[in-house]
Each structure stands twice: as structure tokens, then as C-alpha cells.
Amino acid sequence: MNASRPQGRRDGRGGRGGRWIEHWEPEDETFWRETGEKTARRNLLYSVLSEHIGFSIWSLWSVLVLFMGPAYGIDPAGKFFLIATATTVGALVRIPYPFAVTRFGGRNWTVVSALLLLAPTVAALAVMEPGTPYGTFLAVAALTGVGGGNFASSMTNINAFFPLRKKGWALGLNAGGGNIGVPVVQLAALLVIGTAGAGHPRLLLAAYLPLIVAAAALALVRMDNLAPVRGDAGAVRRAVREPHTWIMALLYVGCFGSFIGYGFAFGLVLQTQFGRTPLQAASLTFIGPLLGSLVRPVGGALADRYGGARVTLGAFVAMAAATGVVVLASVRESLPVFLTGFTALFALSGLCNGSTYKMIPGIFRAQALARGLRGEAAEAHGRRLSGAAMGLIGAVGALGGLGINLAFREAFSASGTGTAAFASFLGFYAVCCAVTWAVYLRRPAAAPAGPDAARSGTDAQLTPV
Template structure:
């Protein structure tokens, strides 16, 4: 089944939709690759979200106000979103295992750079540059999801992609917990302890990927699939929905501690002791969102998630106006949990949508499955990149709100309106009667697939 090629271990034949193949060899190989993919992506998320923790170490001696700190974390978010596009296509060009090794090793650059510059007196421009470097950690998500998407059959993609992404997302609360430990034990003046701890973890992730993962030869660089995904309206509709779920998760994860410090006057230690809770719960529940989508349909779970996110945002706005920290924390943590559920359900929808299009065009069996894998793999990078830009939007909205009013209330009101738009789009495109749709996906044959995506 495997044959060596230049650059690493290659699997020549891969057909996860073949039940015999899957039971005999496919499942075991796919789950092994999933395990080490999660590890690499986990470390990548930790490095990408590093500045959500570093700003907690930046006391008055650094001379950077709240707006400047929001700009630092927004810069990391922005670069992480942009690099997701080339990272997606690198899997087909270089192989999933090969690119996982390379992408893990690139995490050394921002970590070592931060280790060198993290002290009072460093120029703000230098901090911005180092924050931008951490964006490479955001790219790991796109390549990892594209790679794992190819390993699993459609019937298990919700679970597999949810587990892969959830394990990666947990990198956010883990680095925040590690920051809490450093602040609690050594004090806010020792950020280099945290940075030094991640260097060996990066090396371990790269070594394990090199020795335990595989490349899939059938996954080829297909520029035609990219062009087709770019032209498909569903790519951009799902990008919008992913802005609402993942954009919320990563944006809130980066900004939570700074909001607690700025609006509620928490100390670095107090903020760090609360910051990790929301991202942790949101990460843990992401596979549950995928499982629920496998069972009840991704569109149904996604719509319910956006309705609940709108309600939770209303709670946060009320708490912000009344300066009630307990109520604020309740609503904010609920937003994390719901965004995690939505992350799992939206990514389950993507391969199902493209397979439904194949069925509507008269394809069947392996042809429809291959078409779905081909288009969904190309679309995932684009959707992931746009979704991550939602995190940038959240941080910029917070920056503007705190600059003009000193609270995040107006930012949350903006988010509430956006969740209402996401509710309307999900219902109109994926849950209305087939007669209300147009194009290939309106075919009655596609109806069962679209409502289960």
C-alpha cells in the first residue's frame, strides 16, 4: 500500500469510502495520522495565540496602552488568516506529512524571536513584527484540516474534523493556563519562562510528525479545484458562517483577558485565572458539534448555534452596561461554548455540500465522493482563512469601542447584528424547501444531503 518517494512516506492507494479497505487498513492509518496532526496543530494554535498571553505580561513599563495591545493581537490574527490559504494548498503540493513537519519547525521562528525581544524598552514596531510572525501558527490549522479531510470517509468527517480542530483549538487555553502558572509562580515580569517551555514542544511535534505520519499520493495539487471552489457561491456562504463561529472563537480567545483588564480592572493574575475557561470549553465541545452534525445535520445545528449565540450576546451586553462581572463571565463563556459547537457543525457541512452538488449533477458512488473530497479540500483553506479574519474584525471592533467609550458594549452590539445575519443566511440557503433554492443544489435529489450537511 505504501511506496517511498522523494521527501517522505507515501501511501499510493487511498479509498476510505470502500468499507473493506477502511476496516482492514484505512481506519488504523487515518487515526494514527489524526493523532499526530492534532499534536502539531495544538502547538500551532498555542503559538498563534501567544500574544493574547504576552499582553498580560506587558505592564506600565512597556508603555503600551489598551489600543496598542489590541493591535498586537489583531496583527497576529490577520497574518494567521492570510497564511491559511497557501498552507491549504501546500498539502497537495508537498504531502500532508512533509508539510506538517515543515510547518511545525517554522513555529520556532516566532517563539525564539519573542524570547529575545520580550522586555520593557523594546520598540512597539518590533513587537508588531514578532506578533506578525506568530501568524504562521494559524496556518497550521488549514493544512491540518485539509490533510485530515482526505483521510476519512464522509460518514466520519464530522467527528474526525471536529476532533482534529478541537484538539488544535485547545492550544489556546493551554498556553493561557501556562501563562497563568508563570504569572502565579514567578510573577508578571518573567514571560521568557513561558516562551522557553514551548521550544522543546515544537521540536517534539515535528519529530513525531516525521516518524509517524504519512503522505497521500492521490491528493494532488489541483488548481482547477481551487478555481472551481472560488467560483462556487457555497464557498463564500460558508466563509460567512465560519466568520460567525470560528471568527468568534479566535477573536474572543485573543481579546478575553485584555477585556477583563481594561473594562473590569482585573490584574494580570486575575485576568489570566479566568481567560482560559472559555477557550477550553469551546475547544472541548467542538467534536461534539461535529458529532451532532453527523447525526442531525450540520445546517440544523449551525442555525441553533447562531440563535443561541445571539441570546448569549444579549446577556453580555446587559452585563457590560450594568458592569456586572459574574453575568458578563456567564454570557461570555456561553459564547465560547456555542462557537465551539458551531465550529464543528460548519466544517461538517463543507464536504456534504459539495457531495450533494455531485449527486445533483448525476454523479454517484465513488465519483460523487471524489468530487466532494476534491472541492471541499480546496474550499476549506479559503473558508478557514476568511473565518479567521472574523477574529481580526472582533479585535478591531474592541479596539474602536474601548478607544471611543472605554467599554466593549458597542462592539458586542455589532456582533449581535452579525449573528442575526448568520441565522438568516443559514436558514435561507440550507434549510428552506428545495423549491426556494436555485441552481444545481435546488435539485430534489440534493435535498437530503443539504439538510444533513
């Protein structure tokens, strides 16, 4: 193979218009060093920007509820349901979004998905005032779910650009940069509340309109489509039938479901259980999501080095311990202890997010090696199934955020505190610990032999058992 072969035409010749790359072999070290890495990093940068704005729009209602004072006539249970609605739609649209990448191209879909963010932002700008019917708020909250889909398509796209040995870092950075959209919109809300007051949510919404347009424009002129990443209905059917898809989805519920669920609910919990004002709540809510976002690439990098299953298990054990601290603080009504435990939960969920997404391509490539595939055949199998599985795993994981917000809604309706909800989360983390150990660590298989194993970055414990 000529490793220095051109990446492909971008001028529309050969039957394709727009920026299309016809030849892409990131596992070839010469190709990666000479042409692949620079292109992959450029696409990663603008993917992060678009996904970042998507997360901010998806999490808008986590801060808009802080602007909704008594004049809106909505109780805490109603506000939790607004948040849960946005979470649910964001989870469901994650299912089709990855397949849009294979149908239209990663760059093309990034432009479209970014522009779609204008709809919920403009709609919220129009209705955000006292006297608006609750059903209208629900409909607009549902619209913000399109921002949740950006994550799934972005991860599928970036997964195809990078070699397996770099996927943990690249996917962690892509997701972490996107996740930072949650604390950024919370900081922006803090700025608005602190300067203009809680009666001016439209200032926050108006600020995001030019940012959405900028993200779409930059994706249009700076990103690329990968021609080898084509629609494959067979891969989707295979991923649905694959037990590891659903096992990893369960683990991702514990990781990302925790991050997005806590991120959406944190400010409202502080207001409802600890009596914080909107300004006081907004001044605290961004800290946890920020830490969780920043450590996500660290989780991916640690998984690259030590193995995704080991890092994931350690994160779940620590999350269970942090939840125990939160339960204790909730019972004793100690805000400092509560903030300590809750912030630790955010950081640990971010670590877990990075390590689980490293596991996904590793699992499917290990399957290929175990079945006797080698070289590009093994790489193609791993890319094919992991790309299809990521959409399903991401969708189910995001539904964990719905579960968290519904659990809070029921707990606060019944007792006025979130203690019962946190106790249920503790039990779920124990289940995740048991599943990770039993499936991926209890009986580690021998690592694949030969040069393919040496350059794969696939850990022994990721081989299906």
C-alpha cells in the same frame, strides 16, 4: 476491486521517497475496516498535536499582553492592535497552507509547518522586555501568524483521510484538539504569573521550544503522505467561483471568528473594562476557550447525526441570546453575568465550528450527486472541491477574529467599554441566522436516492438551492 490491496509503499520505491500511501479509498467499507481506519486515526493523532502547538503559538500575544505592565508604555488600544496583527497574519497564511499539503504531502508539510513555529517563539524570547520599540513588537506578533496556518493545512490533510460519514467527528476532533492550544497557553501563562510573576514572560516562551521540536519529530516518524491528494489548480479556481464557498466563509466568520477573536481579547477585556490584575485575568481567560475547544467535536458529531445546517442555525440563535446577556452585563458592569454570557459564547462558537466544517464536504458531495455522479466519482468531486474550499473558508473565518479585535479597539478608545462592540456582534449573528436558514434550510431538497445516498451521510438540507 480488491479491498485488501496494500495501502502503498513507504520505502521510496516507485519513484517516491518518504512515507507515501499510493492507494486510498476510505469510502470503501472493507478497505476502511481492514486498513484505512487505523492509519487515518494515527495521522489524526499527530496532526492534532502539531495543530495544538500551532494554535498556542498563534495565540501567544493574547497572554503576552498580560505581562506588559506600565513599564512597556503601551495603552489598551495598542495591545488590541498587537493581537489583531497576529490574527490578521494567521488568517492570510491559511490561504496557501492547504495547497502545500497537495504539493509536498501532508506529513512532510506538517513537519515543516511545525518547525516554522520556532521563528516567532525565538523572536519573542529575544524582544520581550520593557524598552523594546512598539514596531518590533508588531513585527514579532505578525510572525506568530504562521501558527494560524497550521489549522488550514491540517484540516485539508485530515479531510482526505476520512470517509464522509466520519468527517464531522474527525474534523471536529482535529480542530478541537488544535483549538485547545488557546486555553493551554493561557493556563501556562497563569502558572508563570502565579509562580514567577508578571515580569518573566520568557519562561513561558522557553517552555514551548522543546514542544515544537517534539511535534515536528513525531510527525516525521509517525505520519503519512497521501499520493492521491495532488495539487489541482482547477479545483481552486472552481472553489473560488462557487457561491457556497463564500456563503460558508461568512458563516465561519461567525463561528471560528468569534472563537479566536474572543480567545485573543478575553484577558485584555477583563483587565481594561473590569479592572482585573494580570493574575486575575489569566485565572479566568482559559475557561471559555477550553469549553469551546472541547465541544467542537460534539458539534461535528451532532452534525453527522442531525445535519450541519440545523446544528449551525441553532448555535447562531443561541449565540445571539448569549451576546444579549453580555451586552446587559457590560452596561450594568456585572462581572459574574458577563463571565456567564461570555463563556456560553465560547462554548456555542465551538459547537458551531464543528457543524460548519461538517457542512463543507457534504455540500460538494451533494452537488456531485445532484449532477448525476455516483460512487467514487462523487467522492472524488467532494474531496477535490471541499479540500480547496477549506483553505479559503478557514482564512476568511479567521479574519473574523481581526474584526472582533478591531471592534474592541474602537469601542474601548471611544467609550472605555466593549458594549458597542458586543452590540455589533449581536447584529452579525442575526445575519448568520438568516443566511443559514435561507440558503440551507428554507427549501430542503429531496435526498439523493439509491445506495450512494444511503452511505454518504449527506443531509438533504445541504443540497445546493
